[in-house]
Amino acid sequence: MRKYILTVALFLIAGAAAAFEIPTLVGRVNDNAKLLSDSEVAALVDRIKAFEGRTKNGAQIAVLTLPSLDGESIDKVRSDVFHAWHLGQAGKDNGLLVVIAPVERKVAIEVGYGLEAVIPDSRTMRIIDDRMKPNLKKGAEKWYVALDAAVEALASDVLASEEPPAPPSRPSGLAILAWSGVVGSMVLGLTLWMGAMSRRREQQVIRERAERASQDRLRAQRQALFGEAPSSRPRTTTGRPANVAGAAAVVAGVAAASSPRPKPKAAERRRSEDESYRSSSYSSSSDNSSSSSSSSSDSGFSGGGGDSGGGGSSTDF
CATH class of the missing domain: 3.10.310.50 (Diaminopimelate Epimerase; Chain A, domain 1)
Incomplete structure (x- = not known):
């Protein structure tokens, strides 16, 4: 034991x-x-x-x-x-x-x-x-x-x-100014672009109206020469055209109207400036160590x- x-x-x-x-x-x-x-x-x-x-x-x-x-x-x-x-x-x-x-x-x-x-x-x-x-x-x-x-x-x-929570960040005056400049530039660029497009549309409308007027004149001249009703054409007592020289002038006018007319140099220059300005508007808006030797x-x-x-x-x- x-x-x-x-x-x-x-x-x-x-x-x-x-x-x-x-x-x-x-x-x-x-x-x-x-x-x-x-x-x-x-x-x-x-x-x-x-x-x-x-x-x-x-x-x-x-x-x-x-x-x-x-x-x-x-x-x-x-x-x-x-x-x-x-x-x-x-x-x-x-x-x-x-x-x-x-x-x-x-x-x-x-x-x-x-x-x-x-x-x-x-x-x-x-x-x-x-x-x-x-x-x-x-x-x-x-x-x-x-x-x-x-x-x-x-x-x-x-x-x-232990770090206190960071306060919500507020944009500084410089940042606000910079953003205002950016927004202002964008708005200005958009406004200029819209103005250029509006002028281009106006010029297009003017050209279309001029072309329609030219076509209307041409159509009227052709009708006067070839397709006008007998009652509307001046006739002599024998039924022939009263003025052969007038007919020749009408034919010459038709030929002149049908030939392309040169565009004014000023209009071409404005159009070129508009295109260049619009292009420039697009481009302008476009672990740390704490050890020490102790x-x-x-x-x-x-x-x-x-x-x-x-x-x-x-x-x-």
Whole structure:
């Protein structure tokens, strides 16, 4: 019996010894798995510091790499670490935590309650899939690139949520003047074009009337020579035309009327000017990096008093 109790006790002790222990918060970047060089740690720290200098509500971002999860799930680890570190400000719960466990090939992002509306679970999953996992392919892991991309995306989302809504844009006086000029030019061009078309129609009507009058004269002359009724033609006492010279003049007039008359040069010049002006009227109307070269020292960083996380995502890579 005593042997059985001793065995159970040893098993419990061994299990307790193997249980996951929450690491100590030493700074903004806690590279316990030794995945990053000193310069990479310093660059990540600088990015997070730059974010803290711009955020208005004291939001915090921390990075954690773990040599092992010691059999614990990544979801429980991220939640327990977040709660133990008190990331974010008290009463605001506006902390963010990025976790990588390279041995188990797990990655996670934990979001404080106060930032759930800004960075919902769907957004954290998209950051992991789009920003981190492409840089975590087995055998070609780019740990710094993946972590830097996640921090940059989270910081951008928080800062964007703090910006006041942009007022509706109003056109400036210069823009109004420019648009007025454009509209005025279009109206003027349309007016000139319509005027040119009206003049062209008037000239066409005049030509048609002149042609009809010429045809009427020609028709009357032909009727007078060949088709007029006997009662309407002057006759001599013998029934022949009284004036042979008059008949010859009529024939000459018919020939002159039927021959094309040259157009006046002035009319041609006006028409050419109208076409040129109308043609001219047509043509006349026609991710930023915040890293700096500061020291890699990250002393003095601690959780601001946040309570616990409210959401986030985790997955294999």
